[in-house]
Amino acid sequence: MIERSFVVRVHDGLHARPATQFVKLAKSFGADIQISCNGQTASAKSAVKLMLLGIKENDEATLLATGDDEAEALSALTTFLQTPGAGDVALKKAGPSAATAKGEGETASPQGAPDRDGWGVAASEGTALGPTFAFFPPVLKIDPVPVADMGAETARFTAAVDSVTAGFAANKDRPDIGADAAGIIDALIDLARDADFDQAVRAAIADGRDAASAAMTVGTKLTADFETMEDPYIRARAEDMRSVTRQIVLSLLGERDVSLAELPPGAVIVADEITAWDLAKAKLADVAGIVCRKGAATSHVAIMARAYGIPAVLGAAIAEDRLKSALTIGLNGGTGQVFVEPDAATRTALSMAIAREAADRKALEAYRAVEPVTRSGKRIEVAANLGTLAEIPGALETGAMGVGLFRTEFLFMERKTLPTEDEQARTYRTLAEAFAPYPVVIRTLDIGGDKPIAGVDFEHEDNPFLGWRGVRMCLERRDIFKPQLRALLRAAVVGNVKVLLPMIADGGEVEAVKQLFAECRAELDREGVAHGGFELGVMIETPAAVFLAADLARQVDFFSIGTNDLTQYVMAADRLNPKVANLNRTEHPAVLAAIAAACKAAREAGIWIGVCGEAAARPDLIPFFVENGVTELSMSSAAIPRAKRCVTEL
Structure with missing residues (x-):
């Protein structure tokens, strides 16, 4: 995950045309991209939400991208927003050739393969080949019937919703249903119980409609409304609305739907469309692949496919009859x-x-x-970088040896009010308990002019990355900082909490934080609130921290190198600016020298040092880190097994 703040230079801001062009550009990347401006956040792939932000020329905005192509995405999108004439020239529509670009982890197209039969959305990477399982549920036909008792009909509708949502909830208890699928099922339950949906159906029944036709009419209307939205994420919810409506109507009719529960092992599902509820009924380990004529990479079925490693192509341009009659299907979910x-x-x-x-x-x-x-007997902890509690199951599944960086700013961003001390304490404790006895390194609030939060007025800064952010802001806003420090002390009773201070450039900042911790401990003692101790560390991400590393090492218990910021600060080269990409390299001799200097200071002071930037997962740099005394590497969860293998081969 990387982010970038800047001043928007597009003439007249992101009105309809440049907003549309910006969204088209954002959609050409697979990364999840969020844009924040004027205290609000929206998906960069949503024209409607983007325009609602009201971004004007000379406004300050922040882009946050998460995904394999996050750096490329932010580079292109930032360039767009800093180009005065952006949006004046229409973007070229991406064709099949764009989809075939081979990325890391993707499978190359079969050599010597015949002309491809159909192209679709690369929704979940991986290759599949197997017998087809045709899933084409019949279209429901509802013949309205006279209603003699509207009260009884309303009661039937209520019972049907209860039955369907109970079925959804029961499905969450299956052992093969993970956190991602459970979250999607919760979303379906919320949709089935949506107040507007419920009110509209009840109104239709009051007008003399029977429950089944009323639910079908209202659900179909809402589905159509979703399908007309510009935002692909909102549009993808049409799939969910259609699924929920179908299940409620079937319940009212006393009928059972066709089910993927009968899917034989190793089969490739072919369908016009599959909903998340349909897929949840299948034994997911038996699904070899998925090919649908409808759907998008933002749909819930795509999210589930990726979560379970099922190759999937959605929106495939293949005739329904051809899919239905096919005996064997092959697919490449990466292309x-x-x-x-x-x-x-x-x-x-x-x-x-x-x-x-x-x-x-x-x-x-x-x-x-x-x-x-x-091979020489040195143990290295390979941990996960996390931003939310929802990421815990994925990190545990990949074998994370704790958390090397927990970004607490996500507790503060995209909220209308600041999180309370109790909320923070529960979050930090839950994190610590989930990974015990492995350590969890929790970074204090790293937020500032480039990442606005509710409750703090940030003045405009020409370069917020060099401005009032991180520990600098926190030491001035103690009304925000002290509740976090108290929450960390309360969570530390679990015993494996470590606290990391960001953007340190002076030893006085460390001493100031220590003094605040002492005040918080005294307050908690007076209040009779249990609290614990922990190791305190600083991020090595500024050149000042490198030069002062020997002094800082005598003040703290550990260092953690943030290679992303350290690289751009050492090289004076914005990591998201393609014009200086040749300079923004962690493997540059100057950056490696800075890292080596910090490692030397840590060794001489007898404290441990870790790496929590993106470079921690790079097989070409892991030997250098370990050779210089790094004992912890923290990275995205997906990279953990590969990094572990790299360490064992050193």
Whole structure:
């Protein structure tokens, strides 16, 4: 995850035309991209939400991107927003060639394969080949019937909603349903119980409609409303509304729907559309792949497919009759290719790709439970970078040895009010308990002019990355900082909490924070509130921290190198500016020298040092880090098994 703040230079701001062009550009990247301005946040892939932000020329905005192509996305989008004439020239529509760009982890197209039968949205990467399981539920036809008792009909509707939501809830208890799928099921339950949906159906019944036709009419109308939205995320909710409506109507009719529960192992589902509820009924381990004529990468079924590692292509341009009659389907979820009845050469190529992917997954699987030790006997902790509690299951699944960086700013952003001390204490304690006995490193609020929050008025800064942010802002706004410090002390009773201070450039800042912690401990003692102790560390991300590393090391218990910011500050090269990309490299000798200097200071002071920037996951840099004395590497959860393997091979 990376972010960038800047001043918008687009003439007259993001009105309709430039907003539309900006969204088209954002959609060309797979990363999740958020934009914040004027105290509000929206998806950069939503024209409606984007225009509602009211971004004007010379406004300050912040982009936050998370995903494999996050750096490329922010570079392109930032350039767009800092170009006065942006939006005046229409963007070219991406064609199949754009979808075939091979990225890390993607499978190459089968060599010698025939012309592709259909292209779709690359919704979940991976290769699949198998017999088809045609899933084409019949269209519901509702014949309205006279209503003699509106009260009884309303009661039938209420009972149907209760029955359907109870079925949704019961499905969450299946052992193969993970956190992502459970969250999606919760969203379906909320939709089924939506007040507007309920009110509209009851009004239709009051007008003399029977419950089934009333629910179908209202649900169909809401589905159509979703489908007309510009925002792909909102538009994708049409799938959910259609699914919920269908289940309620079937319940009212006393009928059962066709189900993916009958899916044989190794089959590829082919369908016009699959809803998250449909997919949740299948034994997900049996699904080899998914090909749908409808759907988008933002749909809930795409999210579930990615969560369970199921290759998927949605929105495939293939005739329904052809899909229904197909016996064998091949697909590449990383490129969006679909092969209907592939010939022998294509099947061989697909099978080889599947074997390679399986071998790599199997090889890495062995490292999930490993506590990596180099061949010379040095143990390295490989931990996860997290921003929310929702990411905990994924980190545990990949074998995270604790948390090397928990970004507390996500508790503060996108809220209308500041989180309370109690809220923060519960969050930090939940995090610590989830990973005990492994350590969790919690970074204090790293927020400022580039990341506005409710309750704080930030003056305009020409360069917020060099401005009033991080510990600088917190030491001045003690009304915000002290509740966080008290919450951290309360959570520390679990015993594995470590606290990390961001943007340190002077030893006086560390001493000031220590003094505040002492005040908070005294307050908690007077109040009789339990609290604990913890190790205190600083981020090495400013050149000043590098130069003062020997002095800082005598004040704290550990260092954590933030390679993202350290690289751009050492090189005076914005990491998101493509014009200086050749300078913004962690492997640059100047940056490596800075890292080595910090490591030397840590060794001489007898404190431990970790790396929590993106470079921590790089196989080409891990040997350098370990050689210089780094004992902890923290990264995105998905990268953990590969990093563990790298360490054991040193």
